[in-house]
Amino acid sequence: MTVQVVTDSASCLSPDQLVAHGVRQAALHLLLDGRAIPEDDDSLGEDWLSRPGLSTSGANEEELAALYAEALAESSGDGVVAVHLSGALSATVASAQAAARRSGPGVVVVDSRQTAMGVGFAALAAARAASRGAALDEVAEHARAAAASAATWGYADRLDWLRRSGRIPRTTWLVGTALSIRPVLGLSDGKLHVAERTRTRSRALDKLVELARAHFGDGETSVAIRHQQAEEHAERLAEALADRLQVAGKVDIGPVNRVLGAHVGVGALILTGIPATSL
Incomplete structure (x- = not known):
């Protein structure tokens, strides 16, 4: 198989882009009424932005570990590159690093130091490198280089x-x-x-x-x-x-x-x- 690429929903990649490039995505969370709700949850409704007490949180370690395990299995041992929202803006990278330690050396976490499509472009660059048969470290380097140039x-x-x-x-x-x-x-x-x-x-x-x-x-x-x-x-x-x-x-x-x-x-x-x- 090939190296698999994972990102989070801060990448702002469209569903079509995710499918076309084979990128898996972890959802960040909205905090409402004391509950953490994945931001892609359809039950949020159209008024979510005006809800009192609205706050946010990153992707959590358990969800990321499960996603990495799925991607690792799909890679057949080639590994996973996880491209995430800037660690200076979110705790997602810290959760990702903890999840990667649980998953073993086959998961490389890239702190994009970006947000929105700065993350998305880095994930796409990684996915394109992976589709060409690049090895794990090379795919990660493509992600880092794209994030730095965005x-x-x-x-x-x-x-x-x-x-x-x-x-x-x-x-x-x-x-x-x-x-x-x-x-x-x-x-x-x-x-x-x-x-x-x-x-x-x-x-x-x-x-x-x-x-x-x-x-x-x-x-x-x-x-x-x-x-x-x-x-x-x-x-x-x-x-x-x-x-x-x-x-x-x-x-x-x-x-x-x-x-x-x-x-x-x-x-x-x-x-x-x-x-x-x-x-």
Whole structure:
């Protein structure tokens, strides 16, 4: 068989992408009414984001260990590469490392230091390497290289969600709310930071394009946008990016996963680019 690839739902890979590339996925969790519910649970309903006391948690060790065992059996001894959300943003990597120790040396955990499609692109790069017959260490290296070459930025329509989830300090929230700030977010060394403070959504989208253009230049770039109930704005951003970047194929647009959506809130956009050669 071949090396198997596992990721978590922060990757924001679509069901079709998971199936097409043979990637297994562990669900992160929403915490509601004192219960941890997998974010892909259909019973959550459409009002999950407005539920009082909403919080989040990562994939747990038991679930990951079971998933790794399944993947190991499928690999027939070739091993498993597990590509996960940044350890600076979630406890998922720590749970993954504990699950891997239980599973034995056949599981390699990769802390992508990324989120959203930064994780997704790394998992896809690993899966493509595995499909070509690459060995375990080589597949893991493809994941690490793709994650390192990807760049991720975001836009939050309001600061309230980031404050509630503890992703920004109270003082930033107070000042930003008073000034009607709509932040452009960046990811550096796996950690979230405010890259730009804008007053309008239009300016924020322009800034996302500027950041992507400055980072990727004229190189052919694969681009993905994930949104929280903001498909129209995602399409507008995609059109602007296509005008300024050498986009490989079409911009991949889709919804953000629920756990990330709980942190960035309604109207949010998450933009990830990666040199096409890294995939």
